[in-house]
Amino acid sequence: MEPSIDDVRAAAARIEPFVHRTPVCTSRSLDAWLGTRTFCKAEHLQRAGAFKxxxxxxxxxxxxxxxxxxxxxxxxxxxxxxxxxxxxxxxxxxxxxxxxxxxxxxxxxxxxxxxxxxxxxxxxxxxxxxxxxxxxxxxxxxxVHPYDDDRVIAGAGTATLELLDAIDRLDVIVTPVGGGGLASGTCVAAHGIDPRIRVIGAEPTGADDAARSLAAGHVVPQLAPDTVADGLRTSLSERTFGVLSNHLERIVTVPDTATVAAMRFVWERMKFVIEPSAAVAVAAAREAGLDGDRVGIILSGGNVDLDALPW
Amino acid sequence: MEPSIDDVRAAAARIEPFVHRTPVCTSRSLDAWLGTRTFCKAEHLQRAGAFKxxxxxxxxxxxxxxxxxxxxxxxxxxxxxxxxxxxxxxxxxxxxxxxxxxxxxxxxxxxxxxxxxxxxxxxxxxxxxxxxxxxxxxxxxxxVHPYDDDRVIAGAGTATLELLDAIDRLDVIVTPVGGGGLASGTCVAAHGIDPRIRVIGAEPTGADDAARSLAAGHVVPQLAPDTVADGLRTSLSERTFGVLSNHLERIVTVPDTATVAAMRFVWERMKFVIEPSAAVAVAAAREAGLDGDRVGIILSGGNVDLDALPW
Missing domain, CATH: 3.40.50.1100 (Rossmann fold)
Structure with missing residues (x-):
């Protein structure tokens, strides 16, 4: 049994006194760059700097x-x-x-x-x-496991609950996939509210275990991840694999060059410090061919070592 | 005759269809770091990346x-x-x-x-x-001169108009001083609304012509500026010198080391890409001994060359 939208709603009420209700940010520059109307859930502004x-x-x-x-x-x-x-x-x-x-x-x-x-x-x-x-x-x-836990998944889903509360109608939500906790929460929340929303997972080509797992029909572990996106190097669990199999439209993989370009774009044009794992979702939204769609992007975090930037 | 609050209000109405009404941002981390209750006017999120x-x-x-x-x-x-x-x-x-x-x-x-x-x-x-x-x-x-122009000064003042519209009561506003256009607009707007607000100018020690000018009682040009804050290397004009003489409580100068530390703090903890000139105001607020005050800070811009960061 995967977590339900009721679990996500209960989590939202439970954590409300502690979390920031992060803003949903828009940018003409980003829209032009992606060819979409884009709504970014700014979880890099969450306490401790990430949706986690x-x-x-x-x-x-x-x-x-x-x-x-x-x-x-x-x-x-x-x-x-x-x-x-x-x-x-x-x-x-x-x-x-x-x-x-x-x-x-x-x-x-x-x-x-x-x-x-x-x-x-x-x-x-x-x-x-x-x-x-x-x-x-x-x-x-x-x-407390970082993602293989229904309570953690339901908590992660509250970001999407807030996104869909703030924005009328979305065609697509793009979410990064590491261990699959955020992506699972996004799926459960989005489809609990509107089953027509297409949820796209974003993965680095150098840690594409979720894409390979979904293709194979079973969990394929990530053995030697090679990506700048340090939050996305982990493998799916059976739990998150199950949720993603049920809900994801597809996974879009992006090379680190695209991730770094997306990260620079957001830093330079939107003035947001986002981390590479968040930029993977932006890069995937650019890659996915979503022209004309109303697209939600989960900017998952902003914790970066400023002494080790990827450019 | 310096520009009046009516000029600032007229400018606000005139530019309203074109500019972003930028958010006023708060941060527990920043408050703890500065020892104040702080309200940041986020002009780095303005179109073209600055209050300009x-x-x-x-x-x-x-x-x-x-x-x-x-x-x-x-x-x-x-x-x-x-x-x-x-x-x-x-x-x-x-x-x-x-x-x-x-x-x-x-x-x-x-x-x-x-x-x-x-x-x-x-x-x-x-x-x-x-x-x-x-x-x-x-x-x-x-x-169109960058600062020696009443229309430019009145336009710059609209940021403070919005800040004071959003936030009930401020004791102090800290604003960067380069050529003095932003600082002049801040003074006119703040004192037009509440003459008790103390306006503090923030300058790099390596381009402290405004501090020296106010001490001397006449414009002292900035001959060889030496600071990371590339927006603050210019000299006051007679016009901006006049406004600042009438209104500023004082100028606080900060070394580049303090500016870079403030810039990193804002990037790391608030996840905002601000430029060094904006960080000068944050560093000055930390230096100024404003414990317990309600402090507005004008985050003047966010245009940074990511390939030439000052750390």
């Missing part, structure tokens, strides 16, 4: 007091770690965030600034999972 | 049809040139923009994108003025 705060808050607020008292834990090199740290702080709970030694300094600093315990580990998935198991054994902390 | 479009539009719309038919001209390496080019296009007039050979490629590209005639010259003030005289002699175009 929605799902983390929904999960943390759903904990019992006993669970919250033991704290929450995850491993993350980026946005989910910061989001969970802030969501835990808002609940008055401790957060234990396992961070690989090669995480970018600003992302690590953000996690620390939100008061989380940062625990360093070697930069491999095995090391991250081993360290998380160890921390959970010691603390009893509750693990 | 307001004054240029006011001046161009005030031309007679005969004047407009001969076109408009200016010399500019940056925001004023792009603003005038777009303002002229909206009027259906030609624009002749003299651009020094060392102007940044994106700024030059923007001027061209708005359909202006770009005329290159050597990168000295003498060469710029000589070329402008030559172009005006050939074309009969009407010269």
């Amino acid at each position: 705060f929605r799902g983390a808050t929904n999960a943390v607020q759903l904990l019992s007091d006993d669970e919250a008292a033991r704290g929450v834990a995850t491993h993350s090199s980026g946005n989910h770690g910061a989001a969970l740290a802030l969501a835990a702080r808002e609940r008055g709970a401790e957060a234990f965030i396992i961070v690989p030694a090669n995480a970018s300094p600003p992302k690590r600093a953000a996690i620390e600034a939100y008061g989380a315990h940062v625990i360093e580990c070697a930069p491999t998935l095995a090391a991250r999972e081993a360290k998380l198991t160890e921390v959970v054994a010691e603390t009893g902390a509750y693990v | 479009f307001r004054g240029a539009t006011n001046a161009v719309q005030l031309l007679s049809d005969d004047e407009a038919a001969r076109g408009v001209a200016t010399h500019s390496s940056g925001n004023h040139g792009a603003a005038l080019a777009l303002a002229a296009r909206e009027r259906g007039a030609e624009a002749f923009i003299i651009v020094p050979a060392n102007a940044s490629p994106p700024k030059r590209a923007a001027i061209e994108a708005y359909g202006a005639h770009v005329i290159e010259c050597a990168p000295t003030l003498a060469a710029r003025e000589a070329k402008l005289t030559e172009v005006v002699a050939e074309t009969g175009a009407y010269v």
Whole structure:
């Protein structure tokens, strides 16, 4: 059973005191560049700088007091770690965030600034999972997965709920696909409101496991991702694969050159600092041949290392 | 006679069909960093990427049809040139923009994108003025000065009119000072609405001619500016010196290190691409000791060469 629109609506009510209702932004320049009428849901202006705060808050607020008292834990090199740290702080709970030694300094600093315990580990998935198991054994902390969790998916879907509340009618919504949490939430919210909306997933060609998974009919893991979009290097889970199989019109893959061009366009013309993962959706909207459509784009986040820009 | 609040109100009505009513943005992070309650007037989201479009539009719309038919001209390496080019296009007039050979490629590209005639010259003030005289002699175009013009000042003041329309009560407004057009418009608008508002000018220490001029009691030209804030390298005119003498509480000067830190803060935490000249106002607000005040900051523009960032 996938999460329902009712789950998304319940999440929206639950997280409302904590999240920003981010603006929906339009730009004549962007419309001209894409050949569409475009409505950007500005989740880079969300607290902690990404949509991730929605799902983390929904999960943390759903904990019992006993669970919250033991704290929450995850491993993350980026946005989910910061989001969970802030969501835990808002609940008055401790957060234990396992961070690989090669995480970018600003992302690590953000996690620390939100008061989380940062625990360093070697930069491999095995090391991250081993360290998380160890921390959970010691603390009893509750693990909040970045996307393989219905509460996190329902929370992510609230961005689309707000988008469709603000904008009358959309033909298409373009959403980035990493582990599939945001994309699943987008699907559930969009089709719960209007089943005619076409939802398009945006993926880097260098981490196109979702495209390959949908083509194969089963989860194909992403073994060696090679993309500037650091938020989209993960693999689908069975859960998110199921939702995306049911709902996505298609996946559009874009090379990093297109992503970087889209990122520069948004920075230069819209004056928004968006991260590469968000730019993948803009690049895919340009690639997808949506001329004349009314297109929603989820600008998923704005956390960038300004000392390591991709140009 | 300086421009009056009535001139600013008339300008606001005149330019309303052409300009964006930019948002007033708030940020808990910024408030914590500055120790104030802060309201940022987001002129980096203005058309052509800076407040300059307001004054240029006011001046161009005030031309007679005969004047407009001969076109408009200016010399500019940056925001004023792009603003005038777009303002002229909206009027259906030609624009002749003299651009020094060392102007940044994106700024030059923007001027061209708005359909202006770009005329290159050597990168000295003498060469710029000589070329402008030559172009005006050939074309009969009407010269719109970037700041030494009451219509441009009144147009610039409309940003503060909107700010004070959106926000109930401000103790202080901090505004960058280059040639003094924006600062003069800010003064006239603020004190026309509430004479108790303290207006603080923000200048780079490496181009502190306004601070030195106010201390000396007469215009002291900026001979060899040395600052990252490329919009603030110019000197006051007698006109802007007069307005600022009458209205400014004081000028706060900030070193480029503080400007770059403020720029990074706004990029990283507020996800806004602002240019160094705008960041000077943020840095000055931090420096000025405004703890507990309700502070308006004019984020003057967002035109940055992404290939030449100051870090």
